[in-house]
Amino acid sequence: MIKISNVSYKYNKGLVLDDINLEFPKGSWISIIGANGSGKSTLAKLIVGLLKPRTGSITIDEEKVEEDNLVNIRKKIGIIFQNPDNQFVGVTVRHDLAFSLENANTPWEEMVNLVDKTIKEFSLEDLQDKEPDNLSGGQKQRVAIAGALISDLDYIIFDESTSMLDPQGVLEILSEMKKLSQAGKTIIHITHDLDLACKGDDILILVAGKVFKYGSVKQILADKNNILLANLELSTILDIYYNLALDSKYREVLWEYLFKK
Numbered sequence: 557m558i559k560i561s562n563v564s565y566k567y568n569k570g571l572v573l574d575d576i577n578l579e580f581p582k583g584s585w586i587s588i589i590g591a592n593g594s595g596k597s598t599l600a601k602l603i604v605g606l607l608k609p610r611t612g613s614i615t616i617d618e619e620k621v622e623e624d625n626l627v628n629i630r631k632k633i634g635i636i637f638q639n640p641d642n643q644f645v646g647v648t649v650r651h652d653l654a655f656s657l658e659n660a661n662t663p664w665e666e667m668v669n670l671v672d673k674t675i676k677e678f679s680l681e682d683l684q685d686k687e688p689d690n691l692s693g694g695q696k697q698r699v700a701i702a703g704a705l706i707s708d709l710d711y712i713i714f715d716e717s718t719s720m721l722d723p724q725g726v727l728e729i730l731s732e733m734k735k736l737s738q739a740g741k742t743i744i745h746i747t748h749d750l751d752l753a754c755k756g757d758d759i760l761i762l763v764a765g766k767v768f769k770y771g772s773v774k775q776i777l778a779d780k781n782n783i784l785l786a787n788l789e790l791s792t793i794l795d796i797y798y799n800l801a802l803d804s805k806y807r808e809v810l811w812e813y814l815f816k817k
């Protein structure tokens with residue numbers, strides 16, 4: 557579980573996050589939505605220890621996220637950004653995947669087997685000897701996710717990871733997320749795309765650095781104002797849902813049809 561207690565943060569001027577208290581249960585899939593500048597990326601960076609809270613604390617499986625403990629924290633949680641360019645360490649995709657295993661002193665044979673298995677799982681056969689820099693956006697994301705999986709991270713944060721991808725790339729990442737979720741990983745997905753946000757278990761809405769709403773997808777979507785008051789635009793599908801669901805006899809059927817995972 558990720559536990560965020562009384563966390564506030566500011567860069568230089570006013571508070572960007574204001575007294576955040578949240579729990580993200582292990583194994584769940586949480587979507588974080590909120591207008592530009594509402595503090596989503598800052599929250600993500602605090603959780604992985606890239607920033608230090610001004611007040612309060614964060615624990616992951618009861619281990620405190622703090623400078624002295626970052627080596628342990630990084631074994632549990634990883635973050636994939638919109639543009640994963642700066643995340644690759646290997647000369648080739650294959651090397652990149654092997655890197656974290658090498659660092660963990662994994663025996664050679666086990667390492668080769670794991671890398672082969674992951675390459676197959678993520679259909680990276682044709683890319684394995686290429687330089688990560690030369691891949692397309694979607695391919696880079698796939699390698700970054702494969703890297704998170706091979707390192708056996710329990711928690712993975714996706715910060716707008718799909719926003720630069722074409723529709724096909726988005727579907728691929730979504731299907732990887734589903735696989736990770738089914739494998740018991742905890743997913744925190746920051747996204748602008750409300751339809752994608754509905755694919756998870758829970759939705760957290762941030763407004764101006766505060767928790768505005770946090771609940772199951774169903775609870776959050778039950779009231780259109782949760783979306784509108786957060787200055788977010790309804791997606792086409794949600795708009796259709798709200799119009800048709802006015803008639804309560806359609807509500808459940810529509811829900812099943814449009815949003816069920």
Ligand SMILES: Nc1ncnc2c1ncn2[C@@H]1O[C@H](COP(=O)(O)OP(=O)(O)O)[C@@H](O)[C@H]1O
Nearest residue numbers: 567568572590591592593594595596597598599
């Ligand atoms: N490195 C930074 N220095 C100063 N202000 C920042 C920095 N990064 C973000 N901010 C400000 O903090 C607020 C929250 O930003 P951010 O967490 O990136 O929001 P979101 O990801 O929801 O768009 C915004 O007002 C943004 O301008």
Ligand SMILES: [Mg+2]
Nearest residue numbers: 596597598716
């Ligand atoms: Mg952001």
